[in-house]
Amino acid sequence: MITLVHYPLSVASRFTRLILGECEIVPELVEEKFWERREEFLMLNPAGTLPVLFENEGAPICGAWAVSEYLDETHGFALAERRLLPPNAEQRGEIRRLTEWFLVKFEEDVTGYIVEEKVVKRQRARSNNGSSAPDSRLLRAARLNIRTHLAYIDHILEQRNWLAGDRISYADLAAAAALSVADYLNEVPWEEAGEAKVWYMRLKSRPTFRPLLADQLFGMRPPEHYADLDF
Amino acid sequence: MITLVHYPLSVASRFTRLILGECEIVPELVEEKFWERREEFLMLNPAGTLPVLFENEGAPICGAWAVSEYLDETHGFALAERRLLPPNAEQRGEIRRLTEWFLVKFEEDVTGYIVEEKVVKRQRARSNNGSSAPDSRLLRAARLNIRTHLAYIDHILEQRNWLAGDRISYADLAAAAALSVADYLNEVPWEEAGEAKVWYMRLKSRPTFRPLLADQLFGMRPPEHYADLDF
Structure with missing residues (x-):
């Protein structure tokens, strides 16, 4: 089970959601308003950056660099020819x-x-x-x-x-x-x-893009073309 | 043969020099005044960041993320127990x-x-x-x-x-x-x-720190304790 602490309009969070999608992993998403710098969140990741990923009972993996390399190392090989960070x-x-x-x-x-x-x-x-x-x-x-x-x-x-x-x-x-x-x-x-x-x-x-296109921020709608596949 | 484009007071450049030192690799150093954003340098690395590393006739590896992971992948395993990014x-x-x-x-x-x-x-x-x-x-x-x-x-x-x-x-x-x-x-x-x-x-x-302690910028001396091992 993978848990991802994210924010819908954080680029690094979306990048990670796309990687997870390509790996066919459906994470449990936990939204964090990163700018609030909540103490509980800073305990997890003192840098206060997103995303933060947990796998099962493991330690938190913090930030896009660590998370993307972690996912390649632990799940990337399973993609074989479709690996997103190929071995060369x-x-x-x-x-x-x-x-x-x-x-x-x-x-x-x-x-x-x-x-x-x-x-x-x-x-x-x-x-x-x-x-x-x-x-x-x-x-x-x-x-x-x-x-x-x-x-x-x-x-x-x-x-x-x-x-x-x-x-x-x-x-x-x-x-x-x-x-x-x-x-x-x-x-x-x-x-x-x-x-x-x-x-x-x-x-x-x-298909991995669909969840991103379905994101809706409270009180802020995207433009009509945003989710249109043929814009 | 490894060439490293660096600047003596760039943190990411020094980080890379330390990694190379621990790998017992002596690079050819090429100094780049990164703030000048020279066209020739931007051709190498459009982001204009340091360091940039070349191995033999290979393509440039740009920035600390790519360079440090590259060095782990190509030279890290040779360090065995002393690997700086161990396999777990x-x-x-x-x-x-x-x-x-x-x-x-x-x-x-x-x-x-x-x-x-x-x-x-x-x-x-x-x-x-x-x-x-x-x-x-x-x-x-x-x-x-x-x-x-x-x-x-x-x-x-x-x-x-x-x-x-x-x-x-x-x-x-x-x-x-x-x-x-x-x-x-x-x-x-x-x-x-x-x-x-x-x-x-x-x-x-x-020993890997010595070259950094010997750095001398033109017209700017470090304080006396800088190179003192017992400060």
Whole structure:
């Protein structure tokens, strides 16, 4: 039995849910509002980051790096040819580079800003009657940055079928998780995307993506195209 | 033959140099002033992060996550009992959690500020005659934050011999790399550290630490205790 402490609009959490899906594991999901920094949660993971994974009675595995490597080591081999972090060392290097790109750089450039400004501020305001007005300068920065990322995905897909090569890998799942968070908040300029849009539709059509498309945040609906497989 | 693109005061670069040292690999070091974001360097690693590692004619392996896992996969097993990321999955989870802590959280809280304010600003000023005055508020924040990290190391070492358990691991190398950067810039309040100081002295005495203690930045000497094994 696997338990995953997650938040629906956390990129690293979604990345992990996609890995679990590809491994055909249905986790028990426990939602954590990470920005509240609850003492109980910090006891589990002092860094306060998501996701945190437990398998059976095991110790908590904290953060996307540790969790994704753990899942490869404990469940990845069972995927055989479909392994998401295949055994070739150089290939693994390229997959990890891109995974880090979308979990860290995309987060710093795009999702960090939009989730904070559009979601966290609103949630905080609801609990303490404060202001929930997003900082428009930060949203503008995020909107500029996401274009560079979409262009980078387009650029990679000119040479490759999937982001890190011929097969789907952690790199695709991390990138799709990142874009899906931005898309839920209607912040992906799809009209400017080329190959990236086709590639994202392929990912979105996978059965493993369905639970993400069904996510509903209290009081915040995604745009209509969000769950549309043929947008 | 391994080539490592690094910067002497980059925590992730030092972490990698320590791993290579423990593996008894002497890399060819190529210094990169990462803040210059040279086009040639961004061609190698579009994220612009350090380190970047090449083995023989292989593709570049970019960033601390990919590089450290690569070195474990290609050279770690040769260390047998001394493997820095030993084969037990839960143990690996704990090592990766702490490694990420010191490479990411410590960097955000401490070394990111002090390296930018004390080193990068000065280097930039030298090339364009600008101001090199460090922002004292940011240095104050870093000085406050490092105390929390030292206390966390002390806390862990109350229960364990090394950070992630009974043996030295990537977690210790990442933490020592982080502290050694702060120490070069005389920003570790050693007089307030307890077990953390004893543990750091043990690491500093290892032969693999010597090249780091011999680093000399142009125009910036470390404090006298920096290379002293018995400080």
